[in-house]
Amino acid sequence: MIPILYHYEASPFAELVRAAFGVKGLAWGSLPVPRILPKPDQTRLTGAYGRTPAVQIGADLYCDTAAILPALEALPGPSFYPAPLGALHRLVASWANGPQFFAHVGAAMGGMTPEMMGADFIKDRQARFGMDLAALGRAAPHLSGQALVASQWLSDTLADGRAFIGGDAPGAGDLALYSNISFVKAVPTAATNAAAMLALPGVANWFARLAGFGHGTRREMTADDALAAARAASPAPLTGSVDAPYAAGMMVGVTQDGTRDAPSIGRLLRCDTTGITIAREVEDGQSNPISVHVHFPRLGQVVAPA
Numbered sequence: 001m002i003p004i005l006y007h008y009e010a011s012p013f014a015e016l017v018r019a020a021f022g023v024k025g026l027a028w029g030s031l032p033v034p035r036i037l038p039k040p041d042q043t044r045l046t047g048a049y050g051r052t053p054a055v056q057i058g059a060d061l062y063c064d065t066a067a068i069l070p071a072l073e074a075l076p077g078p079s080f081y082p083a084p085l086g087a088l089h090r091l092v093a094s095w096a097n098g099p100q101f102f103a104h105v106g107a108a109m110g111g112m113t114p115e116m117m118g119a120d121f122i123k124d125r126q127a128r129f130g131m132d133l134a135a136l137g138r139a140a141p142h143l144s145g146q147a148l149v150a151s152q153w154l155s156d157t158l159a160d161g162r163a164f165i166g167g168d169a170p171g172a173g174d175l176a177l178y179s180n181i182s183f184v185k186a187v188p189t190a191a192t193n194a195a196a197m198l199a200l201p202g203v204a205n206w207f208a209r210l211a212g213f214g215h216g217t218r219r220e221m222t223a224d225d226a227l228a229a230a231r232a233a234s235p236a237p238l239t240g241s242v243d244a245p246y247a248a249g250m251m252v253g254v255t256q257d258g259t260r261d262a263p264s265i266g267r268l269l270r271c272d273t274t275g276i277t278i279a280r281e282v283e284d285g286q287s288n289p290i291s292v293h294v295h296f297p298r299l300g301q302v303v304a305p306a
């Protein structure tokens with residue numbers, strides 16, 4: 001039962017997970033999804049969660065890199081939270097994937113024309129995230145300056161010769177910082193911004209070390225393969241609790257801060273500081289539905305009665 005990644009190539013958060021597979025040397029299934037809604041292959045299992053990436057392991061769906069990495073942690077291979085930083089990798093990743101992500105959006109996309117992005121992409125991002133392309137272009141110099149601070153701090157951290165931010169082994173914080181820079185590096189109109197980041201002492205070598213892990217062993221998969229994998233499995237045993245004011249078993253919708261995407265609706269099984277899990281029944285045209293668990297991190301998710 002290999003993990004299945006719902007992704008598209010240009011997604012920086014998907015690149016984070018592909019690189020995580022590389023660090024662990026894992027085999028994984030690649031299930032391509034569009035870069036805009038609708039994404040029926042993904043959302044019929046996740047509920048409505050249509051952001052990229054999501055990872056399926058059997059009958060468990062993990063939404064958001066902050067839920068995906070802890071799930072992959074249990075699989076063979078090196079830890080994403082190596083000592084001495086340990087759980088501090090989460091703090092770094094949360095900053096890089098939170099406020100710093102938007103700065104990197106400006107650094108990467110601020111110089112793109114509407115033609116480069118495509119009308120369908122602009123419409124999708126406007127409707128879901130309120131993206132305003134003209135405003136992004138105006139804010140690009142400011143956002144690029146904000147993004148460069150992350151590379152400067154990375155460079156400062158590497159100044160004593162360490163290979164990764166915590167020492168000899170890469171972790172979740174490295175992967176998050178890496179995916180932001182790789183996002184900027186992949187956009188031709190952002191070449192100057194990428195060059196400024198990679199020119200800082202130590203950053204280009206650190207970037208090359210992470211890229212050197214590759215993406216693990218990728219196998220293309222279909223939506224039918226993914227459904228069959230979910231049907232053949234049962235959700236993994238769950239730990240954690242439901243904190244007040246929520247109650248175990250209540251029907252809830254889970255949405256993400258900062259988007260207008262529809263809620264993923266299900267029966268609440270876990271809602272505590274470790275994350276959120278809902279149970280869903282997925283109809284796939286067969287006589288009995290598939291039971292899945294959909295997992296989210298706690299941070300950045302909004303739970304409401306449904």
Ligand SMILES: N[C@@H](CCC(=O)N[C@@H](CS)C(=O)NCC(=O)O)C(=O)O
Pocket residue numbers: 010011012013014035036037050051052053063064065066097
């Ligand atoms: N906090 C999420 C953010 C994921 C995210 O924003 N992904 C972008 C693509 S890189 C997205 O979903 N954009 C809309 C889409 O792909 O439909 C995570 O860490 O996974």
